[in-house]
Every structure is written in C-alpha cells, then in structure tokens.
Amino acid sequence: MSKRIEERAVRKIQELLDHDYLQQYISINDKEPSWDGNIYVHDSPSESKRTIIGRVPIQVKGDTVLDLDNQKKKVSVADLKNYLKDGGVVYFVVSQVDYPEMVVYYNSLTPNKIKMILEGKSNQESVSISFRRFPLKEEKILEVFLDFLDKSKKESSFYKKPLVYLHEIKDAEFEDGGSFLFQYRGKDWLSIFEKAEEGELGVYFLPANKNSVPIPLVNKIKDMKIFEEESIEVSILGKVYYSSIIRVRSSREDVQIRFGKSFSLNIDAETNQGNLNIKMTLETCFMEKDYEFLKGLMENKSFTIFGYVIPFSFTDSESSFINSILNDFKYLTKIPKMLRYLGMNSNYDLNLLDNNDKNNLIAYSESILDGEPLKVSKVNSYNTYFVKNDLFGILLYATETENGWIFNDFFEYLHNQSLEKCIDKIVAFNILSVDDVNDITNFNIDYLLSLYKRVYDEGYLVNNMDLALLKLINYADNSDKHDKDLLGSLLNFSLWILTIEPHNEENSFGKLNTYQIKYRMESLESEEKLNLAQILSNDHSNIYEKFGASVLLDDEELAQKYYDMFSSEDKKQYSDLPIKTLYDNLLKNNSTENL
Numbered sequence: 001m002s003k004r005i006e007e008r009a010v011r012k013i014q015e016l017l018d019h020d021y022l023q024q025y026i027s028i029n030d031k032e033p034s035w036d037g038n039i040y041v042h043d044s045p046s047e048s049k050r051t052i053i054g055r056v057p058i059q060v061k062g063d064t065v066l067d068l069d070n071q072k073k074k075v076s077v078a079d080l081k082n083y084l085k086d087g088g089v090v091y092f093v094v095s096q097v098d099y100p101e102m103v104v105y106y107n108s109l110t111p112n113k114i115k116m117i118l119e120g121k122s123n124q125e126s127v128s129i130s131f132r133r134f135p136l137k138e139e140k141i142l143e144v145f146l147d148f149l150d151k152s153k154k155e156s157s158f159y160k161k162p163l164v165y166l167h168e169i170k171d172a173e174f175e176d177g178g179s180f181l182f183q184y185r186g187k188d189w190l191s192i193f194e195k196a197e198e199g200e201l202g203v204y205f206l207p208a209n210k211n212s213v214p215i216p217l218v219n220k221i222k223d224m225k226i227f228e229e230e231s232i233e234v235s236i237l238g239k240v241y242y243s244s245i246i247r248v249r250s251s252r253e254d255v256q257i258r259f260g261k262s263f264s265l266n267i268d269a270e271t272n273q274g275n276l277n278i279k280m281t282l283e284t285c286f287m288e289k290d291y292e293f294l295k296g297l298m299e300n301k302s303f304t305i306f307g308y309v310i311p312f313s314f315t316d317s318e319s320s321f322i323n324s325i326l327n328d329f330k331y332l333t334k335i336p337k338m339l340r341y342l343g344m345n346s347n348y349d350l351n352l353l354d355n356n357d358k359n360n361l362i363a364y365s366e367s368i369l370d371g372e373p374l375k376v377s378k379v380n381s382y383n384t385y386f387v388k389n390d391l392f393g394i395l396l397y398a399t400e401t402e403n404g405w406i407f408n409d410f411f412e413y414l415h416n417q418s419l420e421k422c423i424d425k426i427v428a429f430n431i432l433s434v435d436d437v438n439d440i441t442n443f444n445i446d447y448l449l450s451l452y453k454r455v456y457d458e459g460y461l462v463n464n465m466d467l468a469l470l471k472l473i474n475y476a477d478n479s480d481k482h483d484k485d486l487l488g489s490l491l492n493f494s495l496w497i498l499t500i501e502p503h504n505e506e507n508s509f510g511k512l513n514t515y516q517i518k519y520r521m522e523s524l525e526s527e528e529k530l531n532l533a534q535i536l537s538n539d540h541s542n543i544y545e546k547f548g549a550s551v552l553l554d555d556e557e558l559a560q561k562y563y564d565m566f567s568s569e570d571k572k573q574y575s576d577l578p579i580k581t582l583y584d585n586l587l588k589n590n591s592t593e594n595l
Helices: 003-016 077-085 111-118 138-158 171-175 189-198 287-300 316-332 334-341 355-370 419-430 434-438 445-457 465-478 484-500 509-520 526-537 543-552 556-564 568-574 578-594
Strands: 022-026 037-042 052-063 073-076 089-095 103-109 126-129 179-183 202-206 226-230 234-236 239-242 245-249 255-259 263-267 274-278 302-305 308-311 384-388 393-401 404-409
Touching: 003 022, 003 052, 003 089, 003 103, 022 052, 022 138, 037 138, 052 077, 052 138, 073 077, 077 111, 077 126, 089 138, 103 111, 103 138, 111 126, 111 138, 138 179, 138 202, 234 287, 239 287, 287 302, 287 316, 287 334, 316 334, 316 355, 334 355, 355 384, 355 393, 355 404, 384 419, 419 445, 419 465, 434 465, 445 465, 445 484, 465 484, 465 509, 465 578, 484 509, 509 526, 509 543, 509 578, 526 543, 543 556, 543 578, 556 578
Parallel strands: 052 089
Antiparallel strands: 022 037, 037 052, 073 126, 089 103, 179 202, 226 245, 234 239, 234 302, 245 255, 255 263, 263 274, 302 308, 384 393, 393 404
C-alpha cells in the first residue's frame, strides 16, 4: 500500500471516529507491526481515565482495487495470530476505488471469529476475509466498539483452546442447568435478527457450575426463530379454549401467532388482514381441544384474541375442506377418549400409525366406550384380545354377543365379576409371552394381583404364581412406570405367595424373588443379606440359588462362576428372567467402573 493511500485511509478513519465517547490514538505512517493504533471507549463524553471502559486495537488499510461489497480481501495470517493474542482487532479497509469518494469497510475480529477464520489455514501466508460497510450513525459506531469489548472480554481467555461447536454441547449439560447466552448490541432485543444476519451474534454456553464462565461457540447462525410464550386467552363467544399463545418471530417484522397444536395466525401489519393456517394435530393430548375449537370457529366465523374479535370468512372450497376435516376428527377424537378411559394418559402421535391402525382403533373405541359389537376372529379361548401397534399395546377382554364381540379393558374393575371370568383372565395372562407383557400399555398390576387373591380365597388352586411374579418383575424393569409404588405392589404379592406356598421358603426361590424386588427398591436389610450369604455357604443350595444370591450381593466374580456352570439350555431359559437383568447390570456397572 502506497504512503498516500495509507494516509488517506487513516485520515478518513480519524474523521469517521470523531465521537464524544471515543478517544483516538491513531498514527499516520505508523510503523508498529500489525496495528495502527487504539480506540479508548468511555462511558460518558469525557477523556478522563476514570471513564474508560476499555481499549480496542485497530488496523487500517487502504485499497484502490477491490469491490469490497462483492469481494474478499486477503489478510496476513501472522497479523491474525497477533490479533488473537491481543484480544482481537477492529480491522478497517478504506476503499478508494472511486476517489475522492471513499467508502469504509470493517470486520470486528474478536478472538473466536479469528480462530474460526484460521481453522485449517494457520500455515498459509494469508486468508481471504469478507468486510461490510461501516455504519455512519454515531449510535451505531459506538455500538460496534462496545460489542467488540463485550465479546473480547468473554473470548480472550479461550484463545489457546480449541473451537467448541454447538453440536458438542450435550443434552445432559442442559439438564444439569446449563444455558445459551447471546451477545450483541442494538437498539432493542429484536436487533438479534440483524446481528445474526450480519454474522455479529456472539453465542456462548454457560455451564451450570457455580464458578463457570461462558464458553464461546462456533457461530454459523444466519437464520433464526424466537419463540415467546405469553398468557393470552383465545376464545369463542366467551368460551376460553386456550390460555396462552406462542409468538414465533423470524425477523423484526415477521411474526406468527400459534395457539393449540393446529393453528397459526399471520397478520399483515399494513393491511391488518389475518391469515389462519390450519394443520390439525394427531397428538392425542391435544386433538380433542383443537377439534372443538375448529368446530366452534366454523359455527361462529370468528374468535377472540388479544381482546379483539377477529372475523373470518371462508370460500366454498375452504368450507368444504374444513368440514371434511371435522368429519374425520369426529371419529379420530374417539381414540384419545378411549386411551384416557384405559388410563393411558401419555401423549401419542397418531401420525406414526397407518390408516388401517387408526381405523381399527376407532372401531375398538366405539366398542369400549359405546358398547358397539365388532366382528373379529382373533379372540382366544379365554376371551382376551391384544391390540398392538407401533405406539402401544392394549390388552382387552371380549364378551361375545349375537351381533359380535364387545370389548372392555382387561384390567377394568367390574362389579359382580364372575369367578369364571377371573380364572379366564389369570390363565390368559399366564400364557402371554414376556414380550407381550412388556408391550402392555394399559397394565394395572394391582388389579391383576387382586384376581389371583380372589381366586385363591374362593378355594381354587392357582398354579404358577411364582412365574407370574417373575413376569411382572420383568415388566417393572422395562416399564416407564418403574417406581417404588409399582415395586411395592410386587413386594406385597411376593410376601403373600410366601405365606400361601410354604415350599417357596424351603427351596429359597420364594425368598430370592422377594429379595430381588427389595434389591431393586434399594431396601435389602442386613438380616436379608445374611440369609443370602448363608445360601452361598450352604452345601445343599443348588447353583441356581447360589447364582441369584451372588447377584443380589453384588459379587460379580461368584455370579460369573455360577453362571458359567449353567448348561446352554439353562442360559436360554434364564435370558428372560429378571435376575438375568440384574446380572447383566452388575457386569456392565463393574466394567464401567474399571474404565
């Protein structure tokens, strides 16, 4: 760069930065390597040392060739490395292509931005960098330097550390209380959109640790959306359907209002006209309310939001389309009603099912809720029927009528339920596979256990209760409801079996079943652990009992020893037993501890 071009560039910057809050130290024909001076930023119109906020290093270059609106400029890698060590630089390029007219471009090179530029290029002589036009308004000029200081303070201590990418922040770190921080300066919080577009949005992750500092992240965010939840009622003729809305902003001007799961409202600020977008949800926890709202909207042609009544008109084709939706949902909404009746209160997305599955569920719901008989061919000899799809499994009990089968919840408490029906249900449950039991979503263990007790109290012999217990423990291990209430019910059942089947006391298996439940509840007592140790030391105990005892005492070496003594057939039989689950966990946990 010639001396004259450099002098013009520096004078232009001096002229441009003549600002009440900025104190210049820029030299013409400066010989200092990498830098051309510093700007001291004050918190008031003063040049007192006491009002200095910070120092911003600057570099000034002149250029008579490049069109910097469309072209990049090469910058020395050695200079960039120096800037990085010094906390960054505001790099100016004064274009003199159309001299005497001069246009000032800049790039606020904070430490993290420099690291991103140098990534994979640190051995090159130079790199090409984009510049954009420097603002001319005083408040915008000050904003550039204040924003640089904010980011430099956060990023300088990380200049030797590797870059951190957004995807490297694990979900667990958020669950522990970590959060994102966004750094930018602007006239209001909506300036975040302009800063993202300009590439001047600083993104940081703040770990939950008490003394943690924000970690700079690689920022490639250009387009963003901001979601704001607000307590605003949406109603029709005074009936409130929704108590909150979500504003979705994708720019300062572009705002969408969402309510329910199915509706979004776009309002044109100039014409004050609204466009209601409808995409009906099939999430079971929201379907019914959204259906009722749409039905009310079609009947009244308006709804109220922000205290204003918003009228709507529909073309004939729009009305026809919406009415077809309402007709479909008249039947589809029977599915969430049925699931709620069965105690299945989780949210399921019916979009994940095919039309055949959805139609079948509608038919079952009409039978369960309205007593409609169905023609089916898969009811077994014990009148049970298992409805299974990709979302859940429902165990039903069927009653035959002359017009077909009427279905009920297998686990429903019915008054005056016959003893024969109780026995049928027990036998039906006993023949279910372990996988089928684990797939039952409407499971009610307390009800099932009451069946066993009632049949026993009536004087009937109930076989294989210990095997049923093992199946239930397995279910508890695989259930989302694996809590102490569920295990407590199984513990009471196991203790009851011990009282009515004394042979379980004699061969230790009854106790082992009880102990493995208490092990899961983390409530094994000292005396019970002593009993387990006695099983291991007893010459009359078989290898199966000793295997169970060693697992419950967390003795991996002994457990492995006895498991290795099993035949291949034994191992196959044990693969579905809950003690094998504890054994696998024991091996896994000890393996993790040894790493």
